[in-house]
Structure formats: C-alpha cells, structure tokens
Amino acid sequence: MTRRLFLKYTTIFGAYLVGVFSFPLRLWGVVADKSSGGKSGSGKSRIVLVRNSAVLTKNKEVNPSVAGEMINSGILSLTRESTSGRAWKSIFKPKDIVGIKVNALGGKQIATHFGVVKAVVSGLKSAGIPEENIIIWDRLTKELKSAGYTINKSDKGVKCFGTDTNYDPYPEIAGSIGSCFSSIISSFCTALINIPVLKDHDLAGVSLSLKNFYGAIHNPNKYHDNNCDPFIADLNTHSYIKDKLRLVICDALTLQYQGGPAFKPQWAINYHSLLLSRDPVAIDRMGTELIEEKRKEKGLSSLKKAGREPVHIATAAKKGLGTDDLNNIEFVKL
C-alpha cells in the first residue's frame, strides 16, 4: 500500500465514523433542545403561571427571594425535573453563551424587572454557565439604564448592554423581513432566553414574546403596517431566533391591558405573576387571553374590535413556530 492509498482509505474510514456517530448525536441534540420540557406527555405545549403577591414590595420593587422562588418553582414545573440544577441543565449546557433578551422600552415601570432577570441568572449559573457567558441585552444601552439595569461591558461578571450600533453589516432575509441583526444575537449567543413583559401594543395588539425580537433588528419601524403581520412571525422564523430560543419567561408582575407600549398607570395593574414556556406562540396566545380577560373586566372592547387583533400569533403558529390552539396548550397555575 502506498502512502497515498493509506491516506485515502483512512480519510474515507474517518469520514464514515464521523457520519455514523454524529448522526444520532445530532438527533439527540435536537430532541433535547426542542421537546423536553416544552411539551407535556400528551404532546401539548406547557405553560406555567407562577403567582405570588409578595413579589412586589410596597414601593413596587421586586423582592429578590420571592422572585427566586417563583422562577425556581416555575422551572421545576415546566421541566418536571426534581431539582433546580437538573431543570436548568435540561435546557442549557455549560458551554452555552446565553443572551437574555429583556424589554426595556417603556422605562422602569413597564420593563422586564431586573429582579426577575437576577433570579434567571442564578438558575443559569446552577446549570454551570459562567457569569461571563451570560449577557442581558436589549436594543439600546440607554433604555436598559432607564429601566434600572446596571451596564457592564467588562470581561468580568454578567454582561449587560444594548446593541446600540452593533448590527451585522448586511441584511438577512426572513420572509417579508430584511434586516441587519444585532451582532449579540447573530454572533455572540448560542442560546436565548426571552423575557418580555405582559402588555398591550397599539399596533400589534400585544407585545409579548414574538414581538420582543423587534428589538433585535435595525429597522423595526419598517414593519408596523397591517398590525405587524406577517412581519413579527417572519422575523421569528430566522434561525438566529428560532434555533437559539430555549426558554420564554413572561414578566407579568405588571399587566398593562391598554395604551401600550408606553407605561400608562391607569391601565396597568399589579399581576404578581410569571409565565414560563418553551413555546413562544403558546405563551403569546395565553398572554393575550389574560390581557383580553382584563380588558373585558374593565369594560374595554376586545383587541379585535379595537382594530388590533394580534394576528401575528396565528401567523406564527402557521409557520410552525409553536401552537396557538388552546386545546394543545397545557396551562398550569402554581
């Protein structure tokens, strides 16, 4: 056998081995990331609502220990694991670089509460993810600051900053969307946690999980026509979002049922709740139900009658991003 033949055969054999062993591994990875915890035994998308009226103090600050307990019980119920560490590890791997997308647009009173995010960071650390591999982010640093976040762009600790000017140099196309993505989502993170708030939106109907990723592109202002449909759904089909999103936690400590996206105290109530799911469509559908319920209670018309039915949720379901069928959603209240 010549040297050339030897190299040829070892290369072919090596490629065969890689093929044989990587295929099932890859398959396992997909199953682990997409299904476990996200679906109930019956194949339904599971949503966990955790409520605790002690989570907000009289000054409307988050009680960190109560928030921690809520996140802990929520993640245990969602994953059906026995310990917090195992629950987080069932979703995240120690080598993940996790981006926590918050919603800071409306200022401190209607933004993702930092206290909730802190509890999530603790959970990630229990899965073995180092602080340095966690980034809390939104569109603008200044919006994060005004929502009460402490900015950290250093190498040490949990990072926290906005995309600001750091967008990819060229647009990516996803259906009707053509946008430059935040380099945080395209180049930095391997996994995403989306922590939107539970609020009404003037054009999209609601601004929950799916809409929150408008903060990941350079030109969201171009995609508000037709109640943001099909733009929101199309955006969420992009692999940067679809393939990286592992967990959605809707910060429903406050629920605003009218007048969004800015904070309107006359239409906001303390709701003391968190919703957890791995299905962004299901959580948006259920969040919409909660908003509609409150609107009805307060004598307001439905979002549809108000001319802003959140049709993007149904579109997202049609595009295979999750389910909007209440019969296929398992809603667990703790």
Next chain:
Amino acid sequence: MGGDYTRRDFFKYLSQGLCSMGLASRFGMPSHDLWKLISPSHALAKEEPPLKEVSFYKKLPDLKIQCEICPKKCEIADLERGYCGNKENRKGKYYSLVYGESCAAHVDPIEKKPLFHYLPSTKAFSIAAVGCNFECKFCQNWRIAQYRPEQVESGSLSPKEIVSLSKRNECSTIAYTYSEPVVFYEYMYDTAKLAKSEGIGSVMISNGFINEKPLIELCKQLTGVKIDLKAFTETFYKDYCSGELKPVLDTLKTLKKIGIWYEIVVLIIPTLNDSESEIRKMSQWIKKELGVEVPIHFSRFHPMYKIKNLPATPIKTLENARKVAMEVGLHYVYLGNVQGHKGENTYCPGCGEMLIRRIGYHILQNSIKGDKCPTCKHVIAGVWEKI
C-alpha cells in the same frame, strides 16, 4: 447618487471641508482627530438626541399623534416612532430626533445631485440626517437612510454652522440629500431659511413623498428640487419601495404649479421598471402634466442592499429609455452613472447644437449664453444664474 456614505466618509468629508477653512493646519493635527476635538460628545453614541418638535402633526386621544409630513400619515402611540424611524412621540408631542445632527456632509458638484440645469459647475454643500419614509430594496445609501438615529454616528451641525461652512467652501447651494430630506423636514427648513437670508440657495434631493401643505411651505425656502421617480406603476412602489406612486406624481404637479425648478431621476432596474411601455407611459405623463422642458435622467442601477441578484443595467437599456422619452418629445433626456456617454450632454432642442459637454460630474464645455443657445437663441429651461 454616489454610493454609500458611512460615518468614515462623513468624518473624511467634513474634515476636508474644515481643512479648506484652514482649521486643520491651525491645530496641526491629522484631520480625523480634529473632529474629536471639536465635538467629542457627539462623535460617540449619544445618550439623548436634541429634540425639535415636528412642524406638521396632529394630536389624537390617549397621547397618540398623527404625522402629517408625508402621505404615510403614521398614527403613533406614546414612545413609538413613525415609519421613518427618526421621529418619536413623547407623551403626545412629536419630536424629530435628528435636528442639527448630520450623518453626512460633503462638498459636491451640483451635477452629482444630479441637477444639470441648475447653476452648472457650482458646488453644493450636501448634508443628510438619518432616516427615510420609503424602504427601497435597492437603496444606495441604506446605511444611513434605513437606520435609526442611535444606530448611526452623526455629528452636531446646526443650520448656522451649515450656512457658515457653505460660505467658507464657496458653495452656491446647500443640498439636502443622500437619505430622505422629507423626514428631516425641520432641519432642512430652518437651514434653507437661514441660507436664503444669506444669499445661498437650497435644493432638496427627494423621493417626493411629501404632503402638499408642508411641500408648499418648504418650497418658499428652496431654489430647486430633484425628485426620484422610482417607476411608473403602483405595484413597483408598493413591492420595492413600500411607497405609493400617486403622491409622488402629485408632488411633481405641485412643483410645476409653484414654479420652482425641478428635475427628475429614474433609476432603471433590469426587469423591474425598464419596459418600453412603462417608459413611454411615464414620458407621456411628464409631457402632458409637466411639459417637455423638465429634464429627466435615466440612471444606471448597480446591485445594492436587498437587490443583489440583478445585474447592473445594460447601457443599451438606458439608451432605449432615452430614445423612447425623446420620441415622446421630452427635450432634455440624460443618462446617469454612465461616464463619458453622449447622453450626459445637453443639446439644444431648437437646433441640436451641443451646449454643455459633461463627463460624469465635470463640465468640459458650456456654451449657453445667459439662458439661450448661442446658435439659434432657443431658451434653455433652467436656473443659469444665482437667484
């Protein structure tokens, strides 16, 4: 239209302008460092842009507003922005976020706008602010037009400073260009008004997507306008620009009614807006509604932004468009982005004599006397002397 204008270009061009004022040599440092020295706070990402209340909008219930600058008529809730992305509703008041903030500044030949019948061989101090009310998939300056103010590093340049820089750079005109000036209306208006009082003209290089009332007010301060007519079908405007054709045609009619000088540019894109029938219909409409004297420039497309799957426009296609427009009877039909082509020259409609010979933005010969052809005395439409 001259390709992308990035932050780097902006610094470069502004520095060049300042160099010509002698500032760089005075400080004895490389020109790019000069910017930091002049305006360090604005050279970095801004915490809060300066605010200027928008001139045309109406208040709606629940702190909403409706913008009345352009036909989009965006209804905007508190804390939200319009389609242009550079104006924001703050508690029921609508503010421009780009007033006094230029993302590009350059001294250009007026031919670059292009304006071929407007003070040839003069210079235009050209500025832009971030934003646009269209989203053309072939946008040539998308890195400033299709972004939001916080995403592009701009420099502080007040109307007074623009006028001052224009004078010091011997510019007869200030051009509001590169992005879409309609969406920085207040900045443009105030600068043009001040410039007018100091004997400097102002030209708007625009897509023409503006409501009649603000247009009429604005034209009182302007001396010329160039309109990009993107195509002659509503479908094209909707599918490729997120806009509408009719309001642009209305703008052209209003400009004619007002009597201000204006020229039209049509970017010809292979297979999308280059059919002979479309060019013919467009030319016939121009002849009927605007007259044969309005110059029209058929410009060459190059792959850009979201349309990269089409080739650059073949020269033959442009030549055909010119031929059709001239057959219809338009007097001044030019080709753009085709350096050295005879379609860059101005010919007398009376006797056919070549009056202005151009290569790109450079004028090699201009034999117009006053406003007339020296041979047959045909009056050549345009602005030939400073207003």
